[in-house]
Amino acid sequence: MSPLRQRLRRSPLLQLWLARFRELYRDPSAIFWIYGFPILMVVALGIAFRSQPVETIRVDVIAHADAAETARLLGRRSDAHLRLQVAVHPAELARRRLRTGKTDLVIELSRAGSGGGALRYRFSFDESRPEGRLARAAVNDRLQAASGRRDTAQVLPDRRTTESGGRYIDFLVPGLLGMSLMGGGMWGVGYVIVDMRIRKLLRRFLATPMRRRHFLSAIMLSRLVFMLPEILVLLLFAYFAFGVVIYGSLLTVTGLILLGAFTFAGIGLLVASRARTIEAVSGLLNLVMMPMWILSGIFFSWERFPEAFHPVIQALPLTALNDALRAAMLEGASTGALLLPVAILAAWGSVSFALALRFFRWS
Amino acid sequence: MDTLAIRCTGLEVRYPGRPPVVAVRGLDLAVRQGECFGLLGPNGAGKTSTIEVLEGLLAPTAGAVEVLGLGWSRDATRIRERIGISLQETKLPEKLTVLETLILFRSFYRGGIEPEQAMQRVSLEEKSGAWVGKLSGGQRQRLAVACALVGDPELLFLDEPTTGLDPQARRQLWEIIRGFREQGRTVLLTTHYMDEAERLCDRVAVVDRGQVIASGSPRDLIGGLGCDHVIEFSLGAGANGVPSLAQLGALPSARSAREEEPGRFSLAVGELHLALPALLAQLREAACELESLSTRPATLEDVFVKLTGRHLRDDEARSA
Numbered sequence: 001m002s003p004l005r006q007r008l009r010r011s012p013l014l015q016l017w018l019a020r021f022r023e024l025y026r027d028p029s030a031i032f033w034i035y036g037f038p039i040l041m042v043v044a045l046g047i048a049f050r051s052q053p054v055e056t057i058r059v060d061v062i063a064h065a066d067a068a069e070t071a072r073l074l075g076r077r078s079d080a081h082l083r084l085q086v087a088v089h090p091a092e093l094a095r096r097r098l099r100t101g102k103t104d105l106v107i108e109l110s111r112a113g114s115g116g117g118a119l120r121y122r123f124s125f126d127e128s129r130p131e132g133r134l135a136r137a138a139v140n141d142r143l144q145a146a147s148g149r150r151d152t153a154q155v156l157p158d159r160r161t162t163e164s165g166g167r168y169i170d171f172l173v174p175g176l177l178g179m180s181l182m183g184g185g186m187w188g189v190g191y192v193i194v195d196m197r198i199r200k201l202l203r204r205f206l207a208t209p210m211r212r213r214h215f216l217s218a219i220m221l222s223r224l225v226f227m228l229p230e231i232l233v234l235l236l237f238a239y240f241a242f243g244v245v246i247y248g249s250l251l252t253v254t255g256l257i258l259l260g261a262f263t264f265a266g267i268g269l270l271v272a273s274r275a276r277t278i279e280a281v282s283g284l285l286n287l288v289m290m291p292m293w294i295l296s297g298i299f300f301s302w303e304r305f306p307e308a309f310h311p312v313i314q315a316l317p318l319t320a321l322n323d324a325l326r327a328a329m330l331e332g333a334s335t336g337a338l339l340l341p342v343a344i345l346a347a348w349g350s351v352s353f354a355l356a357l358r359f360f361r362w363s
Numbered sequence: 364m365d366t367l368a369i370r371c372t373g374l375e376v377r378y379p380g381r382p383p384v385v386a387v388r389g390l391d392l393a394v395r396q397g398e399c400f401g402l403l404g405p406n407g408a409g410k411t412s413t414i415e416v417l418e419g420l421l422a423p424t425a426g427a428v429e430v431l432g433l434g435w436s437r438d439a440t441r442i443r444e445r446i447g448i449s450l451q452e453t454k455l456p457e458k459l460t461v462l463e464t465l466i467l468f469r470s471f472y473r474g475g476i477e478p479e480q481a482m483q484r485v486s487l488e489e490k491s492g493a494w495v496g497k498l499s500g501g502q503r504q505r506l507a508v509a510c511a512l513v514g515d516p517e518l519l520f521l522d523e524p525t526t527g528l529d530p531q532a533r534r535q536l537w538e539i540i541r542g543f544r545e546q547g548r549t550v551l552l553t554t555h556y557m558d559e560a561e562r563l564c565d566r567v568a569v570v571d572r573g574q575v576i577a578s579g580s581p582r583d584l585i586g587g588l589g590c591d592h593v594i595e596f597s598l599g600a601g602a603n604g605v606p607s608l609a610q611l612g613a614l615p616s617a618r619s620a621r622e623e624e625p626g627r628f629s630l631a632v633g634e635l636h637l638a639l640p641a642l643l644a645q646l647r648e649a650a651c652e653l654e655s656l657s658t659r660p661a662t663l664e665d666v667f668v669k670l671t672g673r674h675l676r677d678d679e680a681r682s683a
Contacts, residue, residue: 009466009469009478010469011470012470012471014470015466015467015470016467016470018467019456019459019463019467022458022459022463023456023459026458199454200450200452200453200454201453201454201456203420203450203453204448204450204453204455204510205471206420207418207419207443207448207450208443208448208468208471208472208514209440209444209472209473210471363420
């Protein structure tokens with residue numbers, strides 16, 4: 001045997017890491033949960049929130065002597081991007097349809113004076129719905145044009161783009177990245193530790209001269225390595241399926257991903273440091289992760305929560321990671337701008353690791 | 364050589380609880396270097412608590428422990444380098460191969476033998492590339508012992524090494540333990556099999572309720588009974604009734620008589636050729652129907668029965 005191989009054989013850190021690595025890749029179901037699950041999630045959400053052309057705008061005209069004529073007028077002219085679907089309904093039905101969201105705009109017709117004057121329009125719509133505001137503008141434009149308005153400003157034909165960066169999927173992918181780093185780190189470390197404790201393997205290791213820090217470092221390191229393909233698969237899939245690209249520096253993003261993996265592996269270690277059953281550790285892991293799933297801006301921005309909560313939310317590790325990833329991926333933020341979230345992450349990670357070392361129960 | 368591999372005095376282990384459970388109460392032990400020493404006792408006697416204290420895995424409530432002349436509080440790592448341990452129930456990673464597992468354990472020790480060599484000592488070379496999860500119970504147990512051997516220990520701790528194994532697998536393990544002992548090294552094992560203790564151990568300590576109630580070589584302990592044989596017989600109902608225990612105890616060279624269960628007796632005797640004809644004569648006189656009769660040499664089991672009035676394993680006593 002070559003001296004190098006002999007030396008590698010004698011490295012406890014490497015051998016502990018290899019053991020974790022082998023256990024994982026020899027277990028197909030673990031592979032699916034680690035790698036298949038995040039991809040399924042991106043696919044499902046990507047499909048649900050893909051950018052669509054503006055759909056048909058639905059307009060109801062309340063029954064009136066001139067209703068048919070108005071409907072014809074609105075329905076006739078149409079451009080490629082906006083299609084009006086016009087229907088004539090009695091007043092009460094039209095109002096009910098508006099209230100239940102079956103129509104976007106209701107037009108009420110009347111004549112000035114005692115019926116012989118000019119035709120007048122009154123629009124009803126729900127101002128909180130973008131479709132309503134869009135419908136009002138579009139319908140108003142067409143009616144004005146039909147009654148003789150001339151546009152005087154010279155506008156050249158539109159140049160339409162659907163550039164990546166601002167779409168929902170672009171917002172979503174960094175969030176999913178953060179979520180998968182959190183879930184993978186906490187489960188990957190927490191579950192494995194408790195499982196080894198139940199099987200008395202920790203106790204068996206303790207009965208050897210093995211150094212404790214070698215063991216804990218190997219667990220943390222194996223997380224960092226398993227996470228790389230997981231993240232790569234997610235990013236490549238997002239790129240090929242939805243055209244999600246990284247605007248910022250690849251190095252910064254990689255650094256953030258590693259830091260995130262370390263932080264959550266550390267928290268996972270702490271959560272698992274005393275737990276004696278799978279049930280206990282599952283409960284604890286969910287308890288720790290649940291607030292971050294909701295608050296930390298995976299699916300929507302955390303700024304939607306009342307301002308009083310913001311300092312607390314920003315102090316959560318997943319918020320820091322998501323914010324930093326978004327800033328680095330979408331805006332290409334510089335390292336300096338990332339200082340605060342990076343500091344928050346590093347603090348969570350190292351304090352958790354230190355506490356875990358201190359309180360770790362080996363049997 | 365009369366250096367001690369293990370010395371332990373006044374050992375006490377109490378588990379907190381309401382009420383606290385006292386597993387070991389004032390246990391003294393002295394294991395010489397180069398001997399195979401057995402802790403023999405029924406389940407729950409405190410054997411595992413004792414061995415875990417000696418292995419440095421459990422802190423004793425009271426008492427002093429010295430292993431290879433060192434103490435756990437100051438020299439834990441130095442002791443660990445020099446001892447090998449097989450715990451009662453360790454589930455090694457199922458998806459590692461035999462060789463990978465041994466390489467892993469070898470990496471923890473500064474010195475030791477090659478993993479391949481350890482594999483060879485427990486005759487698992489053919490299973491080198493097999494996953495641990497695919498091994499039989501006996502093979503797993505041999506691998507556990509190989510993990511203990513891979514650091515080339517001077518002192519080997521084995522907690523119930525053959526529990527749950529079939530006779531062939533047990534004999535294989537005994538051979539491995541004998542081989543280790545023949546290198547002049549020390550073994551401390553716990554067992555509740557008296558035949559294991561008799562065949563394997565140079566000396567045993569009989570443990571009951573957290574204390575050593577007798578210790579010495581198996582031969583001396585059995586010799587101390589003053590009877591070399593045990594006659595076991597069972598009776599159907601007789602015309603003049605079953606003989607009393609006092610009658611049986613008065614037979615020539617009989618030391619003690621017990622009724623294991625109604626109609627089933629055991630009689631410890633010094634001289635078989637005196638006791639047996641007398642017993643048969645008495646049974647004929649009482650017109651008892653003899654259903655079965657067997658004789659066997661006295662064992663450690665009888666020592667335990669004599670000391671405690673109970674069997675090591677109740678289930679074994681019933682099927683014997």
